[in-house]
Amino acid sequence: MADPNKVDPIHQFGLTNIFSLGGEGGFAFTNSALFMVLTVGLIVIFLLGSTAGRRLVPGRAQVVSELLYDFVANMVKGAAGSEGMKFFPFVFSLFMFVLMANMFGMIPFFFTTTSHIIVPAALAILVFVVVIGYGLYRNGFKFFKLFVPAGVPGYVLPIVVPIEVVSFLSRPISLSVRLFANILAGHITLKVFAGFIYSLGSLGVLGFLGASLPLIMTVAITALEFLVAALQAYVFAVLTSMYINDAIHPSH
């Protein structure tokens, strides 16, 4: 930060204030907030813009929107059945938000919203509020059958039930940490290898040759990170669908 020659892989995660609403002490509009707005804006503009024609024979952009729709719809239907389609807009929003935020993060100098623990954590907690809320609303007290697997003999239950409860409670943690850690680690790795190129490259001819190795690594990791960005969005959405399925059919 202070020394521009020093490679700092953490710098990319720093928040900078763009402006504060209501003056100092009001809530700040940071680069993170900017990219949340850009993420949502791009999703909404793309999906609405590409389908504005409502063409029977779709153009390229409309095909992309329809594929995204079908992809998530099949995912939700496959995991949670047709009743789970109530939550299709929710899962679709989560999937698109995480996907777009991750993809924005792959563009150099862009901020990755999902690399801050609070964002995936908030989304995961939202998922669990929805799951527990709907589960209790739909099944009432029977929702707690989720913690009592069917067909387990009574004397094992004192052991199984706490395990089920702990596994249920750890789900929001694993859901958020999985996304956050993947994105954070990927970005740090990328930055560290990119930093090696710079450090080695400034050492002269030999270092210049040596710098080609981290360069290859950086290219490879960039490709991997694109995969991770899409995959983590998919994993987040699939797990959400499965948790929603638990809320609908608690006795498993």
Next chain:
Amino acid sequence: MATETPVMLVAQAAVDASAEGGAVHATTEAHGGEHSEVFPPFDPSSFGTQLIWLAITFAILYFAMSKLALPRIGSILEDRKSRIDGDLSAADGARQKTDAAIAAYEAAHAAARAKSHSIAEETRNAIKADIDGKRKAVEADLSKKVADAEASIQATKTEALGHVSEIAADTVQALVTQLTGSASADEARNAVATAAKE
């Protein structure tokens, strides 16, 4: 919000501490200093604003998706599906019509063929009967004529044979008259009859 308040106080304290400098710029310095100590992704001082903006943006996204984008895409897909299904059923109907038309054509064809066969058969039978009738008539006529001719031949023959003895008697009488000078017709006739019996 609960997490935000103490953080704001800390930030405020930092501002107050550097407020002697009097520059607003100092606050960003203070934040920068804070960031280098706390790993930014875990920095609780940023949780408040991030949560607020996440809530705002995600709510907008959710409503845009659930009220606008997804119903629209869903209706596009539904329209296309119903259009394709309609076209398919129309094509199926057309195919069934074609099949029915082919079946009707083949039935008509078979009926016409059978009819033509029966007409040909009838005509052939009629012609045959006609020919048979005519032939029978001709044959009957012919055999009648043959019988008549035979009868007339027989009559002529009998008549001729009836005259034979008379001619013979005349001849005999004439011969005998030439030879003897006289001969009665009765004697000649008797002689002929006796000769004819031998």
